[in-house]
Amino acid sequence: MTAFLSIFVTVFLAELGDKTQLATVLFASDGGKSKLMVFSAAALALIAATGLAVLAGAAADKWLSALPLKLIAGAGFVIIGGLMILDHFRAA
Template sequence: MKGLWIVFTTVFLAELGDKTQLATLLFATDDKLDRVGVFLTASLALVLACLIGVIVGSQLPKLIHPATLKVVAGIGFILVGAWTIYDGGFNGN
């Protein structure tokens, strides 16, 4: 059960302020759209995206060793972070 709380907390914190949340926020400002409908369809979209992640993620260890996946994912996150800092105005411009 502890592992599931780690998944929940990680995904929840990663989604806060994410493009998905901001897009949903903007859809909810539209008076022509039902707020419950926005919530339900956005939730369904997130669930389906996560389903794809679980399906692909469950198959990847058959092709690539899990330790290699963690290293590649870690390097990817570092590169995205560095790019964000560089592109965010800390590049001297």
């Protein structure tokens, strides 16, 4: 149960305020769309994307040990963050 809560809290916090949530807010704010339809479509899309991530992680586990995979993921986040910072200063 501890692992479940850890994964839930981590993914929940990571999803708050991201582009996916903002897109869902925009769809839900369109008065012509059913809120249940927006919720269902967004939830199914998140389930599908998460399923792909689990499959990719399971496949990566076969070729990489846990430490390098964490390093690769961490480096990816640092690189993406750095690119976002550079983009901010280029736009300014």
